[in-house]
Amino acid sequence: MKTLDTLLDYSLWPLLFGGAVAGMAYGMAHGHGPLAFNITYLILAAVLFTLEKVRPHEEDWHESDGQEIPDFAHTLLTKLSVQVLVVSATVLGIQTQMGDKPGGGFWPSQWPMFFQVALGLVVAEFGLYWAHRVAHEWMPLWRFHAVHHSSKKLWFFNTGRFHFIDTFKSMLFTVPCVAISGAPGPVTVWVGGITAFIGILTHCNIRMKFGWLNYIFNTPGLHRWHHSMDLREGNKNYGENLVLWDLIFRTYYDDSRRRPPKRIGIHEAMPKTFFGQLAVPFYWKRYQAEQKRLKLEAKAAKAAAKKEKRAKETEPAGV
Numbered sequence: 165m166k167t168l169d170t171l172l173d174y175s176l177w178p179l180l181f182g183g184a185v186a187g188m189a190y191g192m193a194h195g196h197g198p199l200a201f202n203i204t205y206l207i208l209a210a211v212l213f214t215l216e217k218v219r220p221h222e223e224d225w226h227e228s229d230g231q232e233i234p235d236f237a238h239t240l241l242t243k244l245s246v247q248v249l250v251v252s253a254t255v256l257g258i259q260t261q262m263g264d265k266p267g268g269g270f271w272p273s274q275w276p277m278f279f280q281v282a283l284g285l286v287v288a289e290f291g292l293y294w295a296h297r298v299a300h301e302w303m304p305l306w307r308f309h310a311v312h313h314s315s316k317k318l319w320f321f322n323t324g325r326f327h328f329i330d331t332f333k334s335m336l337f338t339v340p341c342v343a344i345s346g347a348p349g350p351v352t353v354w355v356g357g358i359t360a361f362i363g364i365l366t367h368c369n370i371r372m373k374f375g376w377l378n379y380i381f382n383t384p385g386l387h388r389w390h391h392s393m394d395l396r397e398g399n400k401n402y403g404e405n406l407v408l409w410d411l412i413f414r415t416y417y418d419d420s421r422r423r424p425p426k427r428i429g430i431h432e433a434m435p436k437t438f439f440g441q442l443a444v445p446f447y448w449k450r451y452q453a454e455q456k457r458l459k460l461e462a463k464a465a466k467a468a469a470k471k472e473k474r475a476k477e478t479e480p481a482g483v
């Protein structure tokens with residue numbers, strides 16, 4: 165039984181990722197790429213939802229954080245903004261330049277598709293890595309990215325919890341990298357699909373082990389460190405799909421001797437509502453100061469009430 169469990173620990177991630185890739189490959193081979201991607205993604209989400217119930221990594225993360233509506237609304241809005249960007253790229257003719265050609269510039273179109281997609285992932289990852297890293301290291305962008313990190317738990321459902329401007333910025337970093345490389349259309353479709361699959365896997369709350377996969381892919385194990393409130397761990401592992409650039413630029417972090425923290429989130433305050441979260445990056449400092457003042461006032465009121473209660477208790481009887 166224990167052997168089977170260990171086998172499952174190590175084989176779940178490759179099985180889930182491999183299954184999703186196989187589903188998309190089947191659709192692409194039959195000329196229904198986008199449809200196959202969407203169906204595969206929904207099936208993967210349903211499987212992750214079930215596995216989170218039966219094999220949770222953190223039992224406590226099952227409890228609701230009251231953020232389901234904002235999580236869902238951010239997911240929809242970011243998807244919409246990506247669509248707008250893709251349509252704009254089509255209108256501007258960028259996509260035709262990028263995609264429909266058999267490959268341009270120095271792109272090795274003669275390579276087998278597997279290697280072309282691997283190269284596409286490395287190229288796209290360069291943009292994704294820097295987009296993510298500046299969001300952590302440059303305050304004006306952190307205000308937007310903080311929406312994602314304000315989650316107090318990780319599960320498949322909050323994968324899309326990004327401020328839409330944060331997503332927009334990631335696209336602005338990544339699309340030019342892919343365009344300059346001259347990657348052909350099918351490669352960009354594959355990179356997009358794989359990014360979505362790895363993204364939802366990365367956030368899932370499922371007990372799994374990763375072994376050497378941690379040196380290639382951004383696994384849930386690595387991403388849980390990235391959500392740590394300790395910045396020595398949190399400002400690491402910026403890779404979206406691959407950890408290559410983290411290894412090269414020395415921002416890779418893993419510690420197999422310890423468990424990633426259960427208590428995650430940000431040190432700053434974050435509104436609870438979707439619209440509040442959309443607006444807060446634009447008046448970040450004022451909001452933080454206000455919340456700090458409210459917190460201090462509440463603390464002082466609590467201390468005063470406690471003092472009064474104690475005074476009443478010690479009052480001599482009959483006075």
Ligand SMILES: [Zn+2]
Pocket residue numbers: 296300309313390
């Ligand atoms: Zn981050």
Ligand SMILES: [Zn+2]
Pocket residue numbers: 312367387391
């Ligand atoms: Zn995340």
